[in-house]
Amino acid sequence: MPELPEVEVTRMGIAPYLTGARIASIRLGKALRWPLGCDVAFLVGQRIHGVQRRGKYLVLALDDGILLIHLGMSGRLNFAPELGLPGVHDHFDLLVSASGGIRLHDPRRFGAVVWAPAVDKGMGLKLLGHLGREPLGEDFDALAFALEIKQHKAAIKQVLLAGQVVVGVGNIYANEVLFLAKINPRRSACKIGVQRLKQLALAIQDTLRQAIGYGGSTLKDFRGAHGEHGFFQLHAQVYGRQGEPCVACGRAIKLVQQGQRSTYYCAHCQR
């Protein structure tokens, strides 16, 4: 599910309620992808100084260390003043008052909640250390992005999904940005021209910003911090549209498999 826009929508939804608050209690349900990495008692009482995002990770800055939250494939994070009883797929609650706080709902349990001493230590370094540049960061540079992309031999879509050059672009948005930049997803990254790759950089920024504006994409599981749907998927030009006409040329959108993921593209417009 959650790619950068969904995580950012979630961040914006929960940050006002968490920033400056103290952790009143924590409930752990079934195991997520990794263990928490510390005792629950160690976290209780700590103040949350901010809610940031790095790639698809939410980063809560605490008095001592950071709490990383990843939504995996099916996760969603809700804030409610009254959380109520947890359901079977509610695997983590972080309360900032007697009954209110955030709740992680994640049926597939590919998500994670992990404490680390700092971004650049322990699990923080392991999870965040190798991540590529932030596409919506102030220092994002299209030329530097293009030159780094060109150092990879794999198919351009695989390079985007790997997250080593740029973070936050998952399967939906990778399909969309390659369509906008008119690049065939199967083309080797190193064989694409610099100008075309700079267009790709702009397509990534435009698409992610637009998706955030739409509240993200809701295919199945994703909801914002207050349960609201995202609507970007209604504006997708290729994702999920196999056999339907290309919005640019009218020819049928194709569906192929790349690395066990679905790739949608227009063979005429994307070369």
Added chain:
DNA sequence: AGGTTGACCTGTCAGC
């Protein structure tokens, strides 16, 4: 070293 594949876990849906 970089690229590729399997694994993790559960729900849903198409096909028989």
Added chain:
DNA sequence: TGCTGACAGGTCAACC
């Protein structure tokens, strides 16, 4: 109706 297999937004570890 019920079973089986394929597929789904991510990404790490283990292989070539």
